[in-house]
Amino acid sequence: MEWFNILRARLRALFRRERVLRDIEEELRIHVEMETETNIKRGMAPDEARAAALKRFGNLSRKTELGYDIRGGGWLETLWQDLRYGARALLKRPIFTLAIILTLALGIGANTAIFSVFNGIVLKPLPYKDPDRLVYVWKTERRGMAYQAGDHSDFGSISPGAFHDWRERSRSFGQMTAYRANSTILSSGDLTMYVVTIRAADYSQRSRRRWRPRDCTA
């Protein structure tokens, strides 16, 4: 409960600083007045009585500050002052501020974009059963044997016959399938679409998945 009481007091002081200060001031002033009266009753002259009371109490404004340290806005007030100071300083230099905002926006945007891709490709498991056991098998071409001009990829395609042999003879894989991907550009009027189709060969199940076409207007 203590932290709640303190937070409530700090918040109150934040919006009613003057009121809290006046409350403390008044309380301390009354204290000094009571002491003054006691001194007068003991036989002192009023001036002397008040001076003695003040001396005994110590510096009133200093004590008020001490009280405000506890009852006031504390760190919350400091934070609020810092925020206001920061806002004022930024408003005074709009170009500098704009540059900062743009830098941050671009930085955060780029980070988000890169992370989305990284998350999709690396972090998120593939939407299949046992994704950690999925492997990609391919044939490597001997150097200079690429059968298609400009195809220097190591991920060589295989013939249906070779795939059949792999499937029948290999003992390391639970299941094996081959796929063939085609990309086509469809156009109709002023709408042009790039369409990728993938056909997977599986003896038990023929599946055909169509990637979401990307629209592009040309």
Place this chain on the structure above:
Amino acid sequence: MTQPKADLLQGTLDLLILKALSLGPLHGYGIIQRLRQLSDELLEVEQGSLYPAVYRIEHRGWINSKWGVTETGRRAKFYKLTKAGSKQLTAEEESWDRLALAIAKVRKAV
């Protein structure tokens, strides 16, 4: 006023304030007066250091405050012991008694 005063041990001010208020609500000046009376004029709480301690205790929820009017018709802020404060007072009194007993035993050792 030539009588020597007892020095206030650190941490005992809270206990004294709670004890003074356990006998009934008081304003700040009244707390000092009551402690002076109860200690047969031996204890004189420093006036300036009373209020920070009182505010801290109020934050802890052991006392609460309300502006009111004194018997002489003067406006003053009165402090009152809460239920939690009364529990705290018991705990601090027990802890103080243990400490006093321990120190007495050590002092009497031969």
